Amino acid sequence: xxxxxxxxxxxxxxxxxxxxxxxxxxxxxxxxxxxxxxxxxxxxxxxxxxxxxxxxxxxxxxxxxxxxxxxxxxxxxxxxxxxxxxxxxxxxxxxxxxxxxxxxxxxxxxxxxxxxxxxxxxxxxxxxxxxxxxxxxxxxxxxxxxxxxxxxxxxxxxxxxxxxxxxxxxxxxxxxxxxxxxxxxxxxxxxxxxxxxxxxxxxxxxxxxxxxxxxxxxxxxxxxxxxxxxxxxxxxxxxxxxxxxxxxxxxxxxx
Numbered sequence: 187x188x189x190x191x192x193x194x195x196x197x198x199x200x201x202x203x204x205x206x207x208x209x210x211x212x213x214x215x216x217x218x219x220x221x222x223x224x225x226x227x228x229x230x231x232x233x234x235x236x237x238x239x240x241x242x243x244x245x246x247x248x249x250x251x252x253x254x255x256x257x258x259x260x261x262x263x264x265x266x267x268x269x270x271x272x273x274x275x276x277x278x279x280x281x282x283x284x285x286x287x288x289x290x291x292x293x294x295x296x297x298x299x300x301x302x303x304x305x306x307x308x309x310x311x312x313x314x315x316x317x318x319x320x321x322x323x324x325x326x327x328x329x330x331x332x333x334x335x336x337x338x339x340x341x342x343x344x345x346x347x348x349x350x351x352x353x354x355x356x357x358x359x360x361x362x363x364x365x366x367x368x369x370x371x372x373x374x375x376x377x378x379x380x381x382x383x384x385x386x387x388x389x390x391x392x393x394x395x396x397x398x399x400x401x402x403x404x405x406x407x408x409x410x411x412x413x414x415x416x417x418x419x420x421x422x423x424x425x426x427x428x429x430x431x432x433x434x435x436x437x438x439x440x441x
Contacts, residue, residue: 192245199249202227202234210390217388219362225354228324247343251332254325259423260416282321289317309339316349324350 206226210216216226234240293313301308311334319327327346334342368374386392403412 192249195243195245195249198241198243199227199231199246202231205230207390217390218366219358220387221358223390225358228351247328247332250325250328254329255424255427256420257325259420259427286317286321289320290314293317309334309337309342311339312345315342315346319346319349319351320353320356322350323353326350 203223206223209226209230210221210223231241231243235242290313293316295313296316297308297310297313300312301310315327315331315334318330324347327350328343329346331339331342331344331346339345365374369379386396401412405412405415
């Protein structure tokens with residue numbers, strides 16, 4: 187018998203994303219907060235599933251885990267931009283690494299303090315999961331937390347999602363307010379006036395007369411569709427990563 191539950195979860199996620207796109211297009215508060223549609227969809231799903239109990243997910247954790255890995259596989263296959271400033275990219279990377287390292291340090295200090303005082307059985311990597319959730323989002327935090335569950339971290343995936351959600355709330359709550367204040371006080375470098383921001387940045391939908399061509403065809407549709415080929419390449423990268431992970435896990439078990 188065909189299993190429909192994973193497909194229903196995927197369809198529900200699609201509907202939530204479409205709902206979020208509509209809400210972002212119509213509600214001015216969501217526009218001014220610059221909330222990504224995916225985040226709005228996540229909050230909508232939480233409200234419908236956890237608060238109201240109208241819908242339910244059965245394979246959400248598996249979908250998050252695998253779709254996130256597909257996303258990272260696709261990142262390695264992207265086009266190289268023209269005119270990129272490598273100096274600026276390097277400085278940004280160094281700053282991000284420093285902030286992430288600082289978050290790791292704070293997380294480990296907090297974890298060791300809790301182990302020494304209130305929670306002696308707390309999983310040692312609890313603090314690093316906090317940093318991953320803040321810096322990389324709920325997807326990566328969930329993946330790491332889920333992988334640590336077999337090492338004894340109870341509900342590690344759910345804890346990662348919580349840290350990621352808190353990070354988003356801080357970034358798009360406090361961060362957006364801080365950004366608006368900085369622009370109004372003339373502290374911003376790239377943006378001096380919020381009135382100069384294009385309308386599509388607020389609404390999330392680009393008007394038809396301003397839309398640009400996106401991507402290039404790399405294969406003949408008579409042989410294979412370009413999108414199908416790109417998805418297959420992502421699958422190849424994912425499969426290779428899986429095999430490497432299996433090989434490393436076998437090596438650690440035999441050591």
